[in-house]
Amino acid sequence: MDTTAQTDYNPALTGDGADKAQALVYPRIDCKDVSVFYSGKQAVFDVSLPVYDRSVTALIGPSGCGKSTFLRCLNRMNDTIDGAKVTGEIFMDGENINSPEVDPVLLRSRVGMVFQKPNPFPKSIYDNIAYGPRIHGLVEDRQELDAIVEKSLRRAGLWQEVKDRLAQPGTSLSGGQQQRLCIARAIAVRPEVILMDEPCSSLDPIATARIEELIDELRKRYCIVIVTHSMQQAARVSQRTAFFHLGHLVEMGDTDQIFTSPRERRTEDYITGRFG
Amino acid sequence: MNNPPETSLQSEKALKRLRRRRAADTRFRMYGLAALGFALFSLVFLISAIAWKASGAVTYHVVKTDIVLTPERIAPDGNASPEEITRNIEGFYTLVRDDLFAHFPNAGDSLAVRQDFSALVDRLAVLPLARRVARHPSLIGQSVTVEVPVSDDVDLFLKRSSPRSIPFRIRAGAQINPGQGGGMVLAQPDLRSVRTTLTALGEQDGVPSVFVTSKGAVARLSDLGDEAATFELLAGDVADFESTPLKGLIVTVPESRRTISDLQIAWALALRSEGIIRRVPHTSLLTRTDSTYPELAGALAALVGSLLTMLVTGMVAIPMGIFAAIFLEEFAPKNRLTQLIEVNINNLAAVPSIVFGLLGATLLLGTFGLPRSAPLVGGLVLALLILPVVIIAARAALRAVPPSIRSGALAVGASRMQAVFHHVLPLAFPGMLTGAILGMARALGETAPLLLIGMVAFVAEVPSSTTDEATALPVLIYSWASNAERAWEPMTAAVIVILLALLVIMNVIVVMLRRKFERRW
Structure with missing residues (x-):
């Protein structure tokens, strides 16, 4: 295992099977010189960032530093914003997902997303999960769909709480449950990558702890990128951390390293609370 | 011990400020209550004034008597074809009048007395009887019970309203x-x-x-x-x-x-005390069409005309408005052109309705040669009139759906179309429908554009299609209100009540739909 090249090292793999590790040394998503412009105004500057499979990458930084904007490049959600323009290359399995030939709809079925505020559809819990598999034609019959719904809810750690009331509206759940429902909804379409945009910022500490546990659990199967305001959260859930400031990627590395011995002065100032 | 120090919370100055603020609060509440009270009072006054006037048209007086349909009177030439029978109104009329006149053997048989007596019932009142006999010629020679309305003067007198x-x-x-x-x-x-x-x-x-x-x-x-x-x-x-x-x-x-003579009053009173003239519910208001005689007139043709017009309006304005709104709100790029369109839609909503009437008259009637006075043209004009309202309401409803729903749908891999039609539209639908029905309600009450495209014509036949000659309820109100006879007054009020009832029904539908489909998030 090549441990000298910082960017090619995946800490999540230590102790795992060597063959698997070998396959996952290369980044799942590799961003090269990504810049984002909103109506001509540049918000993200030439960010190059590898994201590894079966691990959590945290994006931290003060408000307005472009970390959410960058996150939204990874599933082309910026396409839906008028006047937004993304340049640079984002490789996923060797394909540039930022190229105009790539269908963002197809991409989004492989790159799921969970938002800052829980946004379940105002439909039943069941339909919330079943919607994605239905529109992508992932299921043949009702039984398969039932199975997907159950599996997704189980993975999101929500099954025990809602199994008896799947017909109730998703909006009737508590905030934390709603957020887990949204995670289940994202899982249901069998994505490879899950993007989380401050998934705990509207939740109380107990619900946050549950989500964090869940993220840790999901890490075993998915590639997760999480934007967070809380440095403790980044330290708790992520294996790698990238620090953004004013649209620039200042520093990235193993989470331990970023929080214990940051190389950049700005990183140190931020994580010690001197600004931000 | 000293007095407790004057705290800032209880100082003279603070209390004075507090008093002033409370007075301002109370004053403001009073203004609000006064405005609300005035509005409520006006509404109640208006509704009760109309209802009071319309109550005079709830019942009316009819002559109910048995007559023998003698063939000599009904088919004097021996020609009993339906056309001839319908044309022979005079024969039926003479039968009814002579039957009634027989109650007054002492009246004398001069021409003047007979003419005076004829004014109790208008000639055209026997038209439904003539039509009935024309449909069933076997009734000739039989004794039938006829019910014909008395003339408006007699009716008003018997209701003690005029004189x-x-x-x-x-x-x-x-x-x-x-x-x-x-x-x-x-x-x-x-x-x-x-x-x-x-x-x-x-x-x-x-x-x-x-x-x-x-x-x-x-x-x-x-x-x-x-x-x-x-x-x-x-x-x-x-x-x-x-x-x-x-x-x-x-x-x-x-x-x-007065228009009713003492002798006529005497006859009417006598016939009433004998039970021949009686007061019955005025159902003919809803079953008959327009007439020059108030007691024979009904609002059926206008009601059907209004419904046909609304049908056209709804079928054109609602889908068009909703699709335009969806396109503008969800798919159109935000540029100069769409901005211009948006501004113009808002401006169109403020254009006086008569202008749309002119447009309909020149474009639809003149250029395209569509039939005059037809619900089709009226409906199209009214559709144009309410289109901006429908679009604006539908866009507001779409905008009220939180963007997070759209993002959620997009993030699980729904296309933009799927996000809109699966998620946004169901949520916006109640609001869109509300706007659409309120727009329809506005169209239902419009008069000016319909006047310009000729829907003010006197319509004696119930329109059966959207290209027949027709009129509409508000136009009927307009034309009845401009008639001179006193008897039209309660009739007009009654049609206003019908129109108001339709509007209330539409609003109730809006409320019910909103209750049923509204979902919160």
Whole structure:
């Protein structure tokens, strides 16, 4: 295992099977010189960032530093914003997902997303999960769909709480449950990558702890990128951390390293609370 | 011990400020309440004024009698074809009138009396009977029960609305003597109240008429003395007056200043006391079409015309408005062109409705040559009129759906189309529908554009398709309100009530739909 090249090292793999590790040394998503412009105004500057499979990458930084904007490049959600323009290359399995030939709809079925505020559809819990598999034609019959719904809810750690009331509206759940429902909804379409945009910022500490546990659990199967305001959260859930400031990627590395011995002065100032 | 120090919370200055603020609060609440109260009062006043007027049209008087359809009258030439029968209104009319006239053998048979008598029932009132016989020729020679409305003057008089009349009673005790020339004399009658009323009314352009009735007999006061009152018999027999107490009626307007003569009043009163003229629910208001005679007129044609017009309007404006809104809100790029369109839609909503009427008249009637007075054209014009309203309401409804729902759908891999049609539209639908129905309600009440495209025509046939000649309820209100006869007043109010009822129904539908489909998030 090549441990000298910082960017090619995946800490999540230590102790795992060597063959698997070998396959996952290369980044799942590799961003090269990504810049984002909103109506001509540049918000993200030439960010190059590898994201590894079966691990959590945290994006931290003060408000307005472009970390959410960058996150939204990874599933082309910026396409839906008028006047937004993304340049640079984002490789996923060797394909540039930022190229105009790539269908963002197809991409989004492989790159799921969970938002800052829980946004379940105002439909039943069941339909919330079943919607994605239905529109992508992932299921043949009702039984398969039932199975997907159950599996997704189980993975999101929500099954025990809602199994008896799947017909109730998703909006009737508590905030934390709603957020887990949204995670289940994202899982249901069998994505490879899950993007989380401050998934705990509207939740109380107990619900946050549950989500964090869940993220840790999901890490075993998915590639997760999480934007967070809380440095403790980044330290708790992520294996790698990238620090953004004013649209620039200042520093990235193993989470331990970023929080214990940051190389950049700005990183140190931020994580010690001197600004931000 | 000193007094407690004056804290800032209780200081004179703070309290004064507090008082002033509370006074301002109260004042503001009062303004609000006053405005609300005034609005409520106006509404209640308006509704009750209309309802009060319309109540006069809830019932009306009809003549109900049995007549024998003699073939000599109905088919004088022996030609019993349906067309000939329908054309022979005069024959049916004579049958009915002669049947009624037979109740007054003492009336004399001069032409003037007959003409006077004919005014009790209008000629056209027998048209439905003629049509019925034309459909069923087997009725000829049979005895049938006919129900024909009395003329509006008689109806208004019997309802005591015009000319106004004041009832009174003559208690038992008056002695009845036959007077000279078939009249009668009441000795020692207690007629002080009548005398007071007559004095109060004065004698402008003639003396008010005073009638007494008993059973089928009616007599008119000709001389009111201290000891005796002399009456002139107008209908029936003196013997009928034997049964006291007698009922009396003072008609406040002198004969020369009203359209109904004393003799006609006497006949009407006599027929009513015999049960031939009776008051029935005025259902013909909803089952008949327009007429020049108020008692024969109904709002059916206008009601159907309005519904047909609304059908066209709804079918054009609702889908068009909703799709335009969806496109503008969800798919159109935000650029100069769409901004221009948006501004113009807002401007269109403020264009006076008559302008749309002009547009319809020149474009739809002139250029495209669509039929005049047709619900099709009216519906199209009204659709144009409410289109901006529908678009604006639908866009507001779409905008009210939180963007997080769209993002959520997109993030699980829904296309933009799927996100809109699966998630946004169901949520926006109640709001869109509300806007659409409120727009329709506005269209239902519009008059000006319909006037310009000729939907003000007199329509005697119920329109059966959107290209038939038709009129609409508000236009009917307009044309009835401009008629001179008093009888149109309650009729107009009744149509207003029908229109208001339709509007209320539409609004109730809006509320119910919103309750049913509204989802919260």
